[in-house]
Amino acid sequence: MADSRTSSSSLDFHREHGSHHTHHWISFPGMHFGRSSKETNTSAPATLDWQLESPPLVMYGDPQTSSGALLSGQLFLDIKEEGLEIETLVATLNIRVTQKRPFANHCADCANQRTELKRWELIQHPLVMAKGEHSFPFSVLLEGHLPSSMDSPLVSISYEFKAEAIPRVNSCSLPPILLEKTLDVRRSLPTSETPHHSVRVFPPTNIKASAHYPHVIHPIGSYTLSLRLDGIAKLNAKVNTVEYWKLKKLTWKLEETTKTIAPACERHSPKLGEAAEQQSKKGVVRSETRIIGEKTLFSGWKSNYTSATDSVVELELDYSLAKNAKYACDSKSRDGTEVTHQLIVEMVVSQEWAPVNKPSLVTHTGVGRILRMHFGTILTERAGIGISWDNEAPPIYQDVPPSPPAYSEEANLSAENSIADLIEPLDGAQAQGDISRI
Template identity: 40%
Template sequence: MDHIKRPSLSGLTGKRHSSRDRSKDDAAKGKQKRADSPLIHGQQANGAPSPASRPAKAASTMSIVIESPPNIFFGTPTQSTGALFSGQLRIAVVEPEVTLQTFTMQLLATITARKPVAKDCPECAKKTTELFKWTFITDPKTLRAGDHSFPFSYLLPGHLPASTQGMLGNLEYHLDARATTRPTPSKGAEEITFRHPLPLSRALMPAPEKNSLRVFPPTNLTAHVTMSPTIYPIGESTVLMKLAGVTEKHEDHQQRWRLRKMSWRLEETEKMVSPACPRHAGKVGGEGRGIAHEDVRPLGQMELKEGWKSDFDDGNIEMEFRIRPSGHVRPLCDVDSPTGLSVTHSLVIELVVAEEWAWTKRPGVATPSGAARVLRAQFQVVVTERAGLGISWDEEQPPMYEDVPASPPLYPQSTAPERSTSTSHPHTAGSATPAVARAAAAMNGSGDMTPVVSAMGATQRPPMERRGVTTEYDGPPLYSPSVVPQAVPALNMGGLNDALPRDEDLEDIDLGESMRRPGPPSHRNSAS
């Protein structure tokens, strides 16, 4: 066995990487061949692209700055006043100067059908409508190097449907800006384009709860449901339900329905009409028609077998539960577009009740009759975005001139009240007392008090001193009973003045010793 030699691996070591070595040799040969061959069009000797083949740098670029808040329509399409949209379209010029011949921007609405009439037809799958157009320049305009801003604004109508991306169709809004430069001897005309998406949403303001009634014939059962008319994609809503007519009483027994199971389901219904282009109108029976599609998907559901209160004496079953969309599903907001796309939501409640009877004397012992029913009720709900603290644009702006209400009546332009120089005192006007009249007449013999008033008004007013500071008093006299503003009406005592005792009669009245209040001893002595 010595003449048999085992094969060694030394002879195979040189062939282990033979394929790799061949690839290296081929690469080296190819590189040498390319180096010896003439230059390939558009490349240099080192393989880099030549300057002629490099893409030309754009002479100008566009960008947009949105200055207005998010575009949210508050209220229903018939009540919303729209949303203000404003911003600035900027052009950054790289070259020393660029001359623009046209510069416009369009607001476009695009509806896309996921199931078009013709599968490979772009006209059947997508339709674009122009809503508004801005024309920034009407004549050629030269722009120097730098940034240039062009402001724009628009009031988005409130009836526009919100942006939607559904299973059957999409509804999107975007801005499309285009500018055309003037051709030069070195290069031709250049078109600068810019596209920016513009999402629109709708938010309904919180509304009072809605009460609904459902009747389930041939039984006497009725369901009273109280719930909010709107729900939100993120969050939950409370539903109150009362089932009445549960018990039917007889003389010796009673028949009643017992609730065995309750389940709710939140469904989303999406409908889309795929229009046909003029070339494929024959497939749907004529131009202007389309194929209707419908898709229903559950957003959330729950099944309950307890958690309600049964009162068979009053014949009522009451319960409270919460509904909300599932976390792994992205619900769509309600949309009703004239282009054929609509999204609606509904709450479906199913109740399984079983009939049983019991003796009147022993209502706690019930016997099932074997009959059962499934009660199903459907309620329309609206899924909308949260309004938050936002308000409509017409409530934010200051009032217009025509909206300002009428001002209150102006006060008459009158000076300070004049001091009265009348000869009559308020107590002397009309039916004044005889004693006051005689006293007034005795002042000057004719009843004229003008000299007396003038003398009192002409007296020098005393200065007012306070904490060592002397201030000249410039007000009315400190005491002037006869100086009264004319606006003060005269007192009319009527016949009461005649009943009062006169001044000369006061001395003759003797009140009696018993009614007089004793004064100090000195006063009594001086009086006596």
């Protein structure tokens, strides 16, 4: 109660002496909160947009033989105000490499490298433009040795298109108008119609594995590996028994290995040492492996254990990338970045024996082995019905716009009159005969 009386007396004191303690509100002109900040923003005097006219950017063939991909399109500058002055209009195409495990942590220069591939100076001098949409064509040939777009745990490669227009009013430059887009560049490697054949022997056993598999696979689709195991039975003449190797478990995995060289910026390059300074590629080697598809099977194969010489195991293994798996296609760039894939097959076999006369009396020996095989696999994009730009048929003349200008009727009449004046008038049959001869 003492506290409440004290507070009430304080309030009475302020009411009585309000004239001596006036409150002043501090206002900040131009500062708004909430929705009013969006409503006060003025619209831009112009906007930028683009439209690609070339097909999807696919490089056909390996980096040594590919002719690259052709990029063409139009950049649209939409002027909202009549007589707007544009100081410059510049467009650039850059390739950006981002190291996710850079040479020096928390260093932007070590983590990001940009290389300018093309620059278009569309408007080089101040130009007053009328209201409406103005188009600017652009084109560039992406050379075949350039890497494809990718995003892996170690590095990401992207192609960035950026356009910038700087408007000007009363000789004062306004904030630039920007357009930023990302291009998806892919590579398609040729495939072989005949499957690869691989034979593997697993000593000290007599097991021999023969496999037929496709060397090139695609992100979407399922593929088959045909596997045959021979030498899984052996006759022991001393005790008159037959020893068998029986397949109990099979696991397949699609592995993706990424290798890259994380370069050092100028500030961190002295940390490489004298030996690394003499190398052409300065940086530290990074490597990462991830699984993009796997499955374990406990059945699904055909086994034949009729005799020691005719015993065989056959199976057809279907494999593919996991659903929603993150992957990067096979690639190899000049900066040291390389992506490879391989199919790994692991089989668990256990040893059993039975008398020759009674093959049904099977006894487990407790001995088991793991048979592991690696198959080199190339993961690439599908070519589809597309072909390289240099193999396309040239366009027909009638399909190339604009068509040649047509002659007007007045021009035709004047031409006829001028020709008639040059021909001497002939009489009767002579004229008729000359005309027929013509």
